[in-house]
Amino acid sequence: MKTLFLLLASALPALADWKTEVTPAKLGPHPKLTPLAVEYRLTWNGMLNAGKLNFTFGAPDPKFPSDYNAKASGGSSGLASTLYKTKFTMMSRLDPATLRPRVAVGVADEGDEVNTTRTTWTGPLVKSEQTIRITKNGKSGTINSEFRFTPVHDIFSAMLHVRSQKLADGDKLVIPLQPFDKPYLMTVNVLGHEKFAGRDTIKMSVALQKIDPKTKALLPYKKMKSSTLWLSDDANRIPVELRSEVFIGDVRMTLSGTRKL
Template identity: 30%
Template sequence: MNRIKKIVCLLIVTCMFQVVAHAQKSPLSNGEKLVYTASYKMSGFLTDLAQVSMETSEVKTSSNKLYHFKCRASTFRKYDFFFKIRDVYESYVSTSSLLPALYKRDIQEGSYKKKMKYIYNQKKKIIKSEQIKRRRDGTDWVVNENFNFSNGAMDVISTLYNVRNLPIQNAAVGDSKVFNIIFDKEEIPITVKYAGKSTIDAGNLGKKECHKLQIITNGDFLKSATLWMTADTNKVPVKAEFTIPIGSGMLQLTNASGLAN
């Protein structure tokens, strides 16, 4: 069903934000892995539907060293008969600037399949995109297109790790920041407002003091969202709650390993 597809996509997106201040020690680590349970409110109760994982590694090219960020979203097998999701999002970014060089998206949602690739030209602010879709008869077609992007705009995954790399310890309640996220060749502005601190269950990390962030958008899909991120140098996203026109749900960290600090 479309609602579960949108839920898992939203859960990935709502993990991505924090308010920025000044540069500090990077929380990014080669070998970091974060695992979440994605839940959706059904018949008045939160039901665990899927697992979302995020992994960080380093790769070397002939001229550069890059971070490889990989996010997977999969419905639990008992729900596969209902609507099977096997999505993979990947971003390759410079280890020095954290600007993206390559983005790949491979989604398999029910009978729907789609692949997307962005190659960034950071100097000219042009993205070369390649999109592969599958027809109902099982054949594929390819759409190639170049489009411009604004300074600082990034795909979903590289945005997540860029904002994690910026501190929020100096933010005051009410401070806000606008981010532009590139999704399906469009830029989506998101306003993130700092809402203070609270103690949150952080899976195997135990109870953690976290920054609380409110996510505000004028989009048609997301009505509201709140994100909690650990108030330490790792800045691990541990929980996200959201409301959309067709319901509400939550993303909860279950396991974190390979942290930088």
């Protein structure tokens, strides 16, 4: 399921100095997303109903009234779950003014192990604590890591920042993000505006590279070969469909429903 999240976020030729090309972490002119629940169905190598993915954006949380809250959950189902069993939950608390991340917690259950990652953002420092518990014997271990750079997004803030930009044909966004315990560089290119699945959409290519947290050198991300995203060209600007060629095959995430919160 980590891979599914990284898809939202294909190795490219290394940028000469990617740090100088990073898109500023300033919200663009498109209005903020109103509180919304979004549902997706997953298709894997032609298997329908291979899983589902649910997002909520901006739902009030009495425990964290001063944060913008975003959550996601999902997993594999049907025949796909017998071949690749996974389920996850993830939550993020963002600064409501800037939509930059403060704290993110993700739990991924892949059957034989459960991986829990807690990440915090403090100025230029991103700290992650990852605990892996072996299901069979209950043993666990914890790994701590740091990445010093700014700006660095989580998956939710990256989605919200991309949708806020102008997104004219030919626009390019370069976004460092840390969806779990490791940093990546996401490059988004706006390919054009077109009708897709009966909607007005913005077509984009999405590519990921690993970032070495110490040297900040770019490394190939071999688990994802290519990815194409269609974003709704409307007030919501939410993903309509994501198609990716990854190490487990062809994975597609297709919008199945929305609900105002």
